[in-house]
Amino acid sequence: MGRLLAITCLLWMPVAGAHESITADTVKDYLERAERLQKTLVSKPVRAVAAQASLDLGKMLDEIGELFNLDIDSHGKVQGLPSAFLMNELAARGLPLAYSARTRRYSPNMQWYRDALTAASAGPVAAEAGFRLVKGYFYENFDDDPLRPLDPDGARLAEHILLAETWRPQIARPQGREEMLFILAILHMQAFDTGKAADRATHLKKSHVLVEEFLKIYPLSMRAVTLSALQERVEKR
Numbered sequence: 375m376g377r378l379l380a381i382t383c384l385l386w387m388p389v390a391g392a393h394e395s396i397t398a399d400t401v402k403d404y405l406e407r408a409e410r411l412q413k414t415l416v417s418k419p420v421r422a423v424a425a426q427a428s429l430d431l432g433k434m435l436d437e438i439g440e441l442f443n444l445d446i447d448s449h450g451k452v453q454g455l456p457s458a459f460l461m462n463e464l465a466a467r468g469l470p471l472a473y474s475a476r477t478r479r480y481s482p483n484m485q486w487y488r489d490a491l492t493a494a495s496a497g498p499v500a501a502e503a504g505f506r507l508v509k510g511y512f513y514e515n516f517d518d519d520p521l522r523p524l525d526p527d528g529a530r531l532a533e534h535i536l537l538a539e540t541w542r543p544q545i546a547r548p549q550g551r552e553e554m555l556f557i558l559a560i561l562h563m564q565a566f567d568t569g570k571a572a573d574r575a576t577h578l579k580k581s582h583v584l585v586e587e588f589l590k591i592y593p594l595s596m597r598a599v600t601l602s603a604l605q606e607r608v609e610k611r
Contacts, residue, residue: 395441396457408469425494429503432486439471439480482510504541505550508534512557520560526568535561556597559584563608
């Protein structure tokens with residue numbers, strides 16, 4: 375208890391050049407939220423409550439990871455005593471942040487979204503969890519070129535195509551529906567390149583239909599230019 379009190383006091387001391395996004399107040403807030411959500415899950419609640427708690431935990435950890443990534447982008451590493459304390463406390467509580475040694479950045483905490491999707495078989499929580507699971511897998515699976523996935527596992531790709539097709543119509547946020555449509559079109563392009571020969575024509579047709587849908591609904595989106603260029607590349611192969 376004395377050590378924790380000493381560390382907490384240190385967190386409140388001003389540190390020159392410290393990253394202001396993570397402060398003593400935000401550390402306290404995050405740890406209280408984590409404790410509350412973990413207690414909810416440990417209490418073995420009904421499935422809907424468990425799904426919401428798992429989703430909220432994943433979103434919170436991703437939020438923290440993004441703040442740490444901003445620090446990495448600016449300084450090359452996570453800085454500040456509050457950030458270090460928060461990172462260590464989360465790990466000690468069984469909530470370690472996902473980290474990619476390849477990108478040297480914090481990654482989406484997808485296990486919590488899988489848990490939420492397992493607990494909620496339908497509804498907005500399941501749709502949001504499905505969206506975040508597909509989104510996390512997609513962006514973590516390529517460096518510069520989305521048509522060159524790092525993991526060309528056909529079974530996993532098929533799983534995420536199914537997730538995207540299942541949950542896209544149920545996503546509550548308009549921005550989420552736009553992004554899921556964008557991702558789904560590219561997943562079919564990836565499947566065209568990496569899938570079985572017998573399925574290539576099907577994936578090419580589906581990607582073409584989805585790109586046309588995207589251009590019709592979101593003609594002014596920056597993603598529209600990207601999709602058109604990628605589809606053109608695929609159709610030339």
